[in-house]
Amino acid sequence: MYGKGILKGLRVTWNRFWNTYIEDISWLLRGKKRYFTEEGIKHRSSSATKGIFTVQYPEERLIAPEEMRFVPFLVYDEKPDGKREVRCTSCGICAKVCPPQCIWIVRSNDPNTGRPIPEPTEFYIDVDICMNCGFCAEYCPFDAIIMDHDFELASEGRSVYDMEKLLKPASYYKSIRPVNYELNDAERKAKEAAKAAKAAAAATPAATS
Ligand code: SF4
């Protein structure tokens, strides 16, 4: 019984070994590169691949699927005058839903009136504790916190990210999650249009009276 299992395993290894050469030659004959190209990595990551399917990290990297989650980042919109508009309103929902409680937010207050301003003064995430669940991004009502694809975060010390480290432009969000970005963008625009229509409707009787 054991001998049969070993033989089966050897057959798999043998097939993979020879298929690697056969595939390499077939790609060469077609004038294509199977290694160090996006096409080659995509093919080796697919179920259609034969022979070797590993990648030579770090020279080659697997193509991250859109829904991949690592640590979160904060989104800001780039205004035409070059200013950054941080989407976060410091509502605190993400900090409340975070299971390991690794988000800290310091809210802003108007220095004159003392009233709260809808933007954070400070925002911290302890990425050593973050368990990459994505709840913060899921519950944020403003699409202000998004799960990143960047996983190469090794450091010698403790990794507590502040606002400067967490902030990334909306164009980056679009580049890593194009489908999600378009959906969120359409939702945001629809909400803004509905709000403008409501405001216009509310202003109409006052204007005519
Ligand atoms: S990231 Fe979103 S959920 Fe968290 S405080 Fe900012 S607006 Fe609220």
Ligand code: SF4
């Ligand atoms: S991904 Fe999960 S654990 Fe990490 S900060 Fe967001 S809610 Fe907290």
